[in-house]
């Protein structure tokens with residue numbers, strides 16, 4: 001990676017697939033089992049909060065039984081060793097990047113392991129279910145929701161992400177189908193800023209044509225190969 005000082009890495013569900021976490025659009029994926037508009041929109045939550053809380057309780061419980069895979073571990077090694085700027089922007093709400101040891105991680109779509117109180121706006125670490133409406137640890141109100149970004153809601157820390165892309169020499173996209181915006185538009189933003197772009201994905205994604213280079217294969221092989 002000669003001549004490369006600042007790197008932005010975007011990850012999606014594909015990097016956690018080999019850890020046994022369902023992706024969204026694959027055969028039998030999450031969006032085959034549930035209608036997006038029912039479980040991942042503010043309107044769906046208002047319409048049927050039990051359905052939504054049960055959906056996220058199920059995923060939050062499952063994620064805590066999974067382990068990081070060689071792709072997460074390779075990025076954690078890179079994070080520990082890289083002297084230049086590095087930002088791992090993940091669309092994933094799991095904590096496998098951090099459990100692999102990565103530190104420079106930004107969850108643009110939130111995290112499973114936080115509860116967000118819609119009464120006092122506090123976010124608190126959370127590992128248990130929400131279906132039985134537990135009280136907010138801060139204000140006691142029974143108004144918790146998952147701290148995830150639903151469709152139609154603004155992703156987190158967009159300024160920090162765009163700032164990192166502007167400073168980047170290299171933009172790498174791992175395990176994402178390029179179907180959801182604004183994340184799917186980052187490669188185009190990077191190209192317009194003359195940033196080198198690389199895709200590591202099981203198959204070509206909806207945005208593959210925007211990348212200087214696209215490598216196909218499982219993340220557990222491609223990411224360690226790229227890092228080493």
Ligand SMILES: CC(C)NC(=O)[C@H](Cc1c[nH]c2ccccc12)NC(=O)[C@H](CCCC/N=C(/NCCC(=O)O)S[C@H]1O[C@H](COP(=O)(O)OP(=O)(O)OC[C@H]2O[C@@H](n3cnc4c(N)ncnc43)[C@H](O)[C@@H]2O)[C@@H](O)[C@H]1O)NC(=O)OCc1ccccc1
Nearest residue numbers: 012013014023024025091151152175176177180181202219
């Ligand atoms: C469906 C789509 C058309 N709709 C959108 O994009 C919408 C609307 C929209 C906005 N701008 C647009 C422009 C055009 C069209 C539509 C829009 N976007 C929004 O509503 C966003 C909010 C979207 C966030 C929704 N929340 C999620 N997640 C959290 C909850 C939860 O997790 O339940 S999205 C969720 O789905 C997406 C899933 O995509 P992937 O992660 O890529 O997973 P997928 O299964 O699709 O693909 C997996 C890939 O991995 C590969 N793979 C599989 N196994 C492996 C393997 N082993 N190794 C390597 N690769 C592998 C596969 O080949 C595949 O390519 C992720 O983003 C994930 O976080 N908010 C917003 O726009 O606010 C205003 C705004 C506008 C501008 C600037 C600021 C704000």
